[in-house]
Amino acid sequence: MATQTAAQRREAAKAAYDAFLACCPARQLLDTISDKWVTLILAALSDGPKRYSELSRIIAGVSQKMLTQSLRTLERDGLVSRTVTPRVPVRVDYELTTLGRGLQEIMGTMKRWAERNIEEVHAARAAYDTRENSPAGRAAAG
């Protein structure tokens, strides 16, 4: 029972870590906002309620599967409210909740930081990519 102990320990550690992460509010938030469409929906709703078809048009590249799926997630998390008007053609409006607007502010904070520092990141990338091509000086640079 000594041969695969390493793998088993790793597996156990992974399980413990996953459990830890699952409980971490920050990770849950990240999992939510890291979704490409969620962020776009939030942004689209920032200037008032929108209908399903409006969102579909504004966000453009989204498939209705992802749009519906993302909206349901947002609704479930209490970030947007869903209002159904059972007319002849059904009408559904989506709107940011107070919680959703709070999340928007966080996104705004992130956005500002990103805009202030993106150039530095790009510069770092360019430098890194340049070094990558130079024949010597990578390992011996330190």
Next chain:
Amino acid sequence: MATQTAAQRREAAKAAYDAFLACCPARQLLDTISDKWVTLILAALSDGPKRYSELSRIIAGVSQKMLTQSLRTLERDGLVSRTVTPRVPVRVDYELTTLGRGLQEIMGTMKRWAERNIEEVHAARAAYDTRENSPAGRAAAG
């Protein structure tokens, strides 16, 4: 040329949107920090430099492929610095850069917001899941 115009328009719109998103600093930031391992590495490095094996042990559940891959991304983006000491057993240290520490602060902001509001999200989810099971009152609730 009228049959598949809709699909083509959608495709074009998608392409335009993708291009727009690719230029958006906020999205680039999100793409970076939404990575599960990247955030963990950042957190692990927050209290000083660490060696590769140390990181591997601290983060536990990570495979060395993902660890290396994430570290390279972070290095390329100028968020962590990589120092090689060419001894007999090679020694490599990773450390947060100034830019990396700045990112950490953003993560801290997010973390605090998440911790303050996660309960509300959980409550919303519970309420949503309860409604889901009730026989009537979903569509007619509004």
Next chain:
DNA sequence: CGGGATCCATCGTGATACTG
């Protein structure tokens, strides 16, 4: 108009094995 269900392509992710 809004959206549920299904099938399918893609890709990120991880385990394994090998190098220096």
Next chain:
DNA sequence: CAGTATCACGATGGATCCCG
């Protein structure tokens, strides 16, 4: 010890069909 290359799998996203 640190890192790369290969292979396999599962999750995710998208197109399509169909219903209320």
